[in-house]
Amino acid sequence: MASVDNFRDVAGPDExxxxxxxxxxxxGVLYRSSAVRPDDADMATLTSLxxxxxxxxxxxxxxxESPDIVPPGTTYVHINIVGDQSPIPTMADxxxxxxxxxxxxxxxxxxxDPVERARFGELFRSIAANPGPQVYHCTSGKDRTGWASAVLQTLVGVSPENVMSDYLLTNxxxxxxxxxxxxxxxEAYGPEAGAGTRVMLSVFPEALQASLDEVQxxxxxxxRYLTDGVGLDAATIATLKTTLTA
Incomplete structure (x- = not known):
């Protein structure tokens, strides 16, 4: 979609x-995205899902700064992963x-972080509890969204190579x-700030690997991360596996 540039199926391409x-x-059951602010044409696509x-x-x-434009019939849920106590870094320096x-x-x-684990738990439990297609997102659809996607893909048995390559598709x-x-x-702050901003807006393997290594x-x-760390029970994990595989 032209106006929601990182919208895609968590299941990946083809079949x-x-x-x-x-x-x-x-x-067709779980999508990931950047901020959901579609134009009219893309709203028609979102509505059709x-x-x-x-x-x-x-x-x-x-x-x-940029509230969602929610498709008709879609329930909006806010789950603040990193919390408001963590300021968004300035790109100036x-x-x-x-x-x-x-x-x-x-x-x-x-x-x-136990608070962040709890918030991801809220997301995963709600996905499991609610039938039908759903979407989750952050601003660029790459970090909070990227980790959630990597967790779910790994849980159901997607290969590490495909998990990483899917993560890198944001670029x-x-x-x-x-x-x-x-x-x-x-233009605003100079070449170094521009290069730093490019890093912040992109994805690179070492970032996702840092989470995966922390899980290990x-x-x-x-x-075990999902049971002992996030707090999901066996029934929720079983539902996620059943819902996300065919």
Whole structure:
């Protein structure tokens, strides 16, 4: 969609990513996105998907600046993953190394911070409890959204290679937005800020790997992260697996 540049099916392309059981991820039930602010043409597309829930994972200031335009018949749910106590960094003095480290540290917190684990738990429980197609998103649809997608894909048995390649697709789907943001920061604050902004608006393997390594170190497996860390029960995990595979 032209106006929602990182909207895509969590199941991946074609018939869906293959999983370890020999099945595939089920298409058409769970979508990921950047902020949901469609133009008229894209609203028609969104409406045709019959989305039951729109999970907005952004902070309150992000939402005030750019509130969702929710399709008719879709229930809007706000789950503030990182919380309003964490200020959004300014691009004025953000160098590329600082931006990389900031993102890596945030990905570790997705696993290490009990409050963030609880908020992801709220998202996963609601996805499991509500039938029908659903979408979740943050601002660019890459970090909070990217981790949620990697968790669900890993849970149902998508290969690590496909989980990572799917995560990195943001650089393709959002290329125009990344270029525009970097150019604006360069013009306003100079080349280093522009380069730092490009890092902040993009994805790179080390960021997602930081979360995956944190899961391995703390819990051993993704399923134990979801049970012992996030607090999902066996029934919820079973529902997610059944819903997301075909």
């Amino acid at each position: 869906g990513y293959p999983v370890a059981t020999g099945q595939h991820m089920r298409k 019959n989305l039951t829930h729109d999970y907005d994972l952004r902070t309150s200031p992000e939402i005030v 953000m160098s590329p190394p600082q931006a990389r480290q900031l993102l890596i540290d945030q990905y570790k917190l997705f696993v290490a 393709e789907y959002s290329q125009q937005s990344i270029d525009a943001g970097a150019a604006a920061a360069t 170190a703390r819990y051993g497996t993704m399923e």
